Amino acid sequence: MTLTTFALIRHGQTDWNAQRRLQGSTDIPLNDVGRGQACDAVAALSGYEWDAVVSSPLSRAAETAELIAAGLGLSVARHVPELVERSFGPAEGMQDGPELDALRIPGGFRGAESEDEAASRGLAALESLAEEFRGRRLLVVAHGTLLRVSLSRAIGRTLESVDNAVLNLAHHHAVDGWQLEYFNGGRVAAVVQG
Numbered sequence: 001m002t003l004t005t006f007a008l009i010r011h012g013q014t015d016w017n018a019q020r021r022l023q024g025s026t027d028i029p030l031n032d033v034g035r036g037q038a039c040d041a042v043a044a045l046s047g048y049e050w051d052a053v054v055s056s057p058l059s060r061a062a063e064t065a066e067l068i069a070a071g072l073g074l075s076v077a078r079h080v081p082e083l084v085e086r087s088f089g090p091a092e093g094m095q096d097g098p099e100l101d102a103l104r105i106p107g108g109f110r111g112a113e114s115e116d117e118a119a120s121r122g123l124a125a126l127e128s129l130a131e132e133f134r135g136r137r138l139l140v141v142a143h144g145t146l147l148r149v150s151l152s153r154a155i156g157r158t159l160e161s162v163d164n165a166v167l168n169l170a171h172h173h174a175v176d177g178w179q180l181e182y183f184n185g186g187r188v189a190a191v192v193q194g
Helices: 032-045 059-071 115-132 144-155
Strands: 004-010 052-055 076-079 137-142 169-173 177-183 186-193
Touching: 004 032, 004 059, 004 115, 004 144, 032 059, 052 059, 059 076, 059 137, 115 137, 115 144, 115 169, 144 177
Parallel strands: 004 137, 052 076, 052 137
Antiparallel strands: 004 169, 169 177, 177 186
8 A cells, every 4th residue: 555645734823823814825924933833843743754845835834844844954845836825815914803704705705715615726736746756755834724624625524723833644545545644733533534
């Protein structure tokens, strides 16, 4: 059975994360806390040998990937455009409140990418990477919502929000699908397969 192993890491913290603002596809950089989180993530990832590192092209993910890769003695192979965060359209930059509520529609926000569209895009990108890196170990740095909806679809179970710069470990098999072993840094009670 040929498994492709993925470490799926959400980028480190940004100022908008700290302020609880919707970031989406707006390119907000890491803050110093986020840089520290990225460096701290190396310890959880150093117990494995990684064949390649890829990331979203948005700067917060790209810098997180660079910091992690450097800590592991690797380099980032490339940036994958399909791994950008879900677009929240005109809601980006907003915090909870009446202005944001006015944009809410079932399943998201007016003018935004739907959760279903983001899950389809994210899972297709991960499955393409699984094919390209079949039987290898791949470290992917992306975004919280994109990872949550993509993994939820992959395993057939709704997951909670993804924490910044912690280990999410999943395995892909061409026939048997996806298995989630670690989520938000902890072992999943029963390995979930989709």
